[in-house]
Amino acid sequence: xxTGSDLIWTQCKPCQQCFDQPTPVFDxxxxxxxxxxxxxxxxxxxxxxxxxxxDGCEYLYTYGNYSSTQSAMATETFTFGEVLVPNIGFxxxxxxxxxxxxxxxxxxxxxxxxxxxxxxxxxxxxxxCLTSIDDSSKTSTLLMGSLASVNNTGGKxxxxxxxxxxxxxxxxxxxxxLQGITVGGTALPIKKSTFAxxxxxxxxxxxxxxxxxxxxxQSAFDLVKKEFISQTKLSVDKSGSTGLDLCFxxxxxxxxxxxxxxxxHFDGANMDLLAENYMIADxxxxxxxxxxxxxxxxxxxxxxxxxxxxxxxxxxxxxLSFIPTQCNQL
Numbered sequence: 001x002x003t004g005s006d007l008i009w010t011q012c013k014p015c016q017q018c019f020d021q022p023t024p025v026f027d028x029x030x031x032x033x034x035x036x037x038x039x040x041x042x043x044x045x046x047x048x049x050x051x052x053x054x055d056g057c058e059y060l061y062t063y064g065n066y067s068s069t070q071s072a073m074a075t076e077t078f079t080f081g082e083v084l085v086p087n088i089g090f091x092x093x094x095x096x097x098x099x100x101x102x103x104x105x106x107x108x109x110x111x112x113x114x115x116x117x118x119x120x121x122x123x124x125x126x127x128x129c130l131t132s133i134d135d136s137s138k139t140s141t142l143l144m145g146s147l148a149s150v151n152n153t154g155g156k157x158x159x160x161x162x163x164x165x166x167x168x169x170x171x172x173x174x175x176x177x178l179q180g181i182t183v184g185g186t187a188l189p190i191k192k193s194t195f196a197x198x199x200x201x202x203x204x205x206x207x208x209x210x211x212x213x214x215x216x217x218q219s220a221f222d223l224v225k226k227e228f229i230s231q232t233k234l235s236v237d238k239s240g241s242t243g244l245d246l247c248f249x250x251x252x253x254x255x256x257x258x259x260x261x262x263x264x265h266f267d268g269a270n271m272d273l274l275a276e277n278y279m280i281a282d283x284x285x286x287x288x289x290x291x292x293x294x295x296x297x298x299x300x301x302x303x304x305x306x307x308x309x310x311x312x313x314x315x316x317x318x319x320l321s322f323i324p325t326q327c328n329q330l
Contacts, residue, residue, distance in 0.1 A: 006172050009090055012027065012093055034092075037075060043115060046115050067096075068095075110209070112172050128141060132327075160322050170201060176205055176266055177267035182262070211302040212304060215292070225290070231260040241287075242285070278291050278292065278305060308326060
């Protein structure tokens with residue numbers, strides 16, 4: 001599930017590289033409603049990179065981790081509970097390469113663009129609730145249409161809502177106005193322009209369920225890192241063994257560790273995060289790491305920070321709401 005892009009795709013048989021995934025691989029030969037899209041279709045025209053093959057429209061998508069998926073664009077009847085929706089366009093990937101597909105056999109896209117599930121269903125409201133990364137026994141929840149209403153979450157007293165911003169240069173992404181960050185009791189001296197969406201379409205901050213950790217513009221991340229080092233009474237680990245930018249060495253009794261509070265100040269909405277939403281502890285390695293990093297240009301609010309929150313996108317009102325929720329109990 002990914003709010004950062006458009007193309008819905010699944011791994012199809014036969015495939016050149018089938019992984020040992022927990023989700024089944026789709027076999028189009030066993031479906032009576034599968035149909036490859038013609039090159040003249042509007043969905044084929046909406047692809048950023050496509051070819052006209054012998055049987056119709058073909059796609060190619062690549063990702064930042066050097067993974068890629070390609071093959072036929074098709075339509076199929078999708079089933080949501082007991083509701084059947086015909087003619088949903090998706091990529092039937094027979095050639096999927098890279099390390100990014102080891103946890104599932106495809107991706108559901110929830111962006112603004114014409115290829116996404118949200119756009120194809122024509123539902124202006126959707127929500128998701130991501131369970132903790134430490135809880136593999138429960139699946140996360142995705143709600144569409146009227147089911148995604150804030151009133152259905154049971155958390156009306158703790159709703160925070162912020163405007164969504166559109167970027168014509170990146171129309172698929174959901175941009176938010178991040179105005180500041182507080183670590184502990186310290187409001188960081190981040191320039192107001194740091195997270196601003198520039199007129200040329202660069203910069204800004206998006207919220208993305210498909211990106212694991214949060215990436216902040218480098219100057220802002222440097223301030224966050226410096227303040228966490230100042231306020232966390234632990235030794236900084238410099239081994240680089242985790243791949244994360246800031247890690248601390250845990251004491252023998254990790255239950256006594258206290259970490260500074262972290263608050264993101266969005267336009268009209270202060271998000272006061274729990275420690276599990278920004279600190280990842282590994283008792284085996286004896287480390288505790290900040291689940292954030294630096295970036296150049298666009299910043300990304302990732303899915304670790306969204307754990308155990310109902311995140312409601314209302315595209316009719318152009319708002320995004322956060323409601324603290326025990327997602328494994330839904």
